Amino acid sequence: MNGRTAARFGAAILVAALGTAGCGGAGSEVDSPGTIAWNGCGDLQCATLVVPLDHRDPGGRKIEISVVRRPADDPGRRLGSLVVNPGGPGGSGVEFVRDGAQQYFDAETRSRFDVIGFDPRGVGESAPVRCLPDDEPEPDGAGGVEQIQRSVTACAERTGGVLPHMTTAATARDMELLRIALGDEKLTYLGISYGTVLGATYADLFPDRVRAMVLDGPVDPAVWFGDRTVMDRERAVAFQRALEAFFTGCLRNGRACTFGNGDPAGGLDRLLRATDVTPIPVRDGPPLDRDEAVAGITAALFDEESWFDLATALREAQDGEGRGLRELAAEPGFAGDAHVAVVCADTNDRLTPAALQEQVPELTRLSPVFGPMSNSYELCSFWPPAAAPYRPGPVVAAGAPPILVVGTTGDPATPLPGAVATAKHLESGVLLTLDAWRHGAYGGGSPCVDAAVERCLAELVAPPEGSACPREPAGR
Numbered sequence: 407m408n409g410r411t412a413a414r415f416g417a418a419i420l421v422a423a424l425g426t427a428g429c430g431g432a433g434s435e436v437d438s439p440g441t442i443a444w445n446g447c448g449d450l451q452c453a454t455l456v457v458p459l460d461h462r463d464p465g466g467r468k469i470e471i472s473v474v475r476r477p478a479d480d481p482g483r484r485l486g487s488l489v490v491n492p493g494g495p496g497g498s499g500v501e502f503v504r505d506g507a508q509q510y511f512d513a514e515t516r517s518r519f520d521v522i523g524f525d526p527r528g529v530g531e532s533a534p535v536r537c538l539p540d541d542e543p544e545p546d547g548a549g550g551v552e553q554i555q556r557s558v559t560a561c562a563e564r565t566g567g568v569l570p571h572m573t574t575a576a577t578a579r580d581m582e583l584l585r586i587a588l589g590d591e592k593l594t595y596l597g598i599s600y601g602t603v604l605g606a607t608y609a610d611l612f613p614d615r616v617r618a619m620v621l622d623g624p625v626d627p628a629v630w631f632g633d634r635t636v637m638d639r640e641r642a643v644a645f646q647r648a649l650e651a652f653f654t655g656c657l658r659n660g661r662a663c664t665f666g667n668g669d670p671a672g673g674l675d676r677l678l679r680a681t682d683v684t685p686i687p688v689r690d691g692p693p694l695d696r697d698e699a700v701a702g703i704t705a706a707l708f709d710e711e712s713w714f715d716l717a718t719a720l721r722e723a724q725d726g727e728g729r730g731l732r733e734l735a736a737e738p739g740f741a742g743d744a745h746v747a748v749v750c751a752d753t754n755d756r757l758t759p760a761a762l763q764e765q766v767p768e769l770t771r772l773s774p775v776f777g778p779m780s781n782s783y784e785l786c787s788f789w790p791p792a793a794a795p796y797r798p799g800p801v802v803a804a805g806a807p808p809i810l811v812v813g814t815t816g817d818p819a820t821p822l823p824g825a826v827a828t829a830k831h832l833e834s835g836v837l838l839t840l841d842a843w844r845h846g847a848y849g850g851g852s853p854c855v856d857a858a859v860e861r862c863l864a865e866l867v868a869p870p871e872g873s874a875c876p877r878e879p880a881g882r
Contacts, residue, residue, distance in 0.1 A: 442455060442587040449476075450503070451474070451476075451477065452475075454472060454473065455587055457470075457580045472524065472530060473523070474499075474504055475487075475521070478516070478518060479513075483517060485518045486617070487519060487520045487594065488522060488863060489522045489581065489585070489594065490503060490595075491596075491597045493599030494529070495744065495749060496529055496748070497600070498529055498530040500530055503521055504523070510849045518864050522584070526744075526748075527571070527572065527576060528748065535569070535572065535747045537564060537565065554788060557785065562790055569750075570792055572744075572747040572751040578604060581593070582608065593616055593619070596619075596859070597619075597620070597621050598622045598846050598848075599624075603624075603627055606828065606831075607627065607796065609803035613803050616803070619809045620859050621812065622848045622859070623812070623814070623845055623846035624813060625828070626827035628798060630752060631754055631798060632755055633755050639769065639772060639780075640821045640824065641780055642769050643821070644821035645707060645818040648818040649776075653670045656670040663721075666720075674775070677724055678699065678700070687727065687728065691729070691732065694728030699735075700775060702734035703731070703775070705735055705737045708819060710816075710843040719731045746785055750786035752796075754797055756786055759787055801832075801833050804833045805833070807866075808836050809832050810838060811829040812825070812838050812848060812858075813840070814842045814844050815842065816844065817844065817845050817846070825837060836868045836871050838858055838869050840855050840875045842878070852875050852878050853878075858875075
């Protein structure tokens with residue numbers, strides 16, 4: 407999942423090249439425009455792409471994919487389309503481009519590319535998956551196996567047979583049809599968080615159709631499509647590390663962080679234990695329970711720029727007011743039916759609810775705060791199997807041009823080991839790291855990262871393998 411919002415981005419500065427490695431295939435010019443029909447929608451252009459529900463049956467049932475385009479500011483220097491996926495799964499590319507493209511991408515990139523966002527199948531306006539009525543609660547693993555089975559059965563019935571086709575591989579094939587419709591000879595792509603899984607899958611299926619690709623905040627495809635318990639453990643450890651870094655910051659700056667009265671770790675433990683007994687009151691709303699409190703803490707740890715807000719919210723909660731944590735927990739995310747549908751459809755190694763529960767003690771040992779919540783996909787145990795299962799081989803995207811993989815040292819949601827593994831897993835992966843406590847690196851205030859990404863996309867030049875960008879001064 408990508409926790410950054412499109413409203414906060416640093417200035418992107420084109421600086422001297424970090425190196426001269428190739429980044430993408432030959433041929434930066436594009437052919438004539440494709441067949442997609444664009445209509446005006448505010449300052450942007452919108453369209454609908456019709457794709458097969460089952461790519462093995464191109465003449466069968468069809469679904470519609472919602473697409474939005476921000477045309478290049480300088481048509482005379484246009485290089486083609488830049489397709490973007492903001493993560494999730496479940497993130498709307500349409501909303502991402504509509505609400506944040508102007509701030510997220512630098513002026514040079516906006517001048518050279520049409521920025522393209524699309525809602526992947528099952529998401530937003532693209533044949534959205536709706537499993538549960540609005541007034542029906544989400545199933546709770548603690549409620550028993552029968553409740554979970556009933557929920558999955560009801561979801562399959564309500565969605566009319568689409569669940570087996572909600573795979574990342576199917577969306578990658580949709581993206582290839584989108585490339586063709588756009589009229590681009592090859593794909594230029596930026597994927598964030600889960601969007602890196604989508605990008606790596608596309609590159610594996612269509613390696614010779616990649617022009618340039620950047621994977622920011624990556625998840626190792628081998629883990630995503632394989633043993634999810636590895637991802638659960640790495641994420642629990644990474645969030646715990648970020649929390650401890652937050653505590654250290656509190657101790658160093660006691661004036662800005664008064665939570666815990668000099669003992670922030672102990673203060674949080676006391677607060678959560680008290681919340682287990684008595685939820686925290688909230689003005690003009692129901693009280694805040696432990697799960698919602700932890701959700702607020704989790705959201706704030708996605709970016710160290712939110713740590714001051716977290717310190718304030720925890721201090722208020724300590725004093726008996728939970729509104730601050732509730733507001734943090736309400737930050738936009740990608741939970742929902744489409745998220746679960748993709749996660750479960752992509753899972754090859756499925757565990758029973760009992761086996762998942764057996765892992766909770768180990769996850770709790772790794773992270774007493776986040777561990778118990780790191781393992782929540784009991785629904786996948788009974789999910790209908792994928793219509794066309796995909797699992798990457800030992801080497802991904804063989805024959806593709808160099809693919810830039812960007813990871814941050816303190817990423818809690820997609821920890822750095824995943825970036826390292828992704829770069830190794832891709833035959834042509836090139837790793838760039840940023841020293842920061844943040845999920846995702848590009849567009850977050852590092853001129854070093856931004857320049858490397860922008861040069862890869864526009865000039866097809868990547869930094870040397872293993873390059874590292876330094877920590878930016880506080881308040882940049």
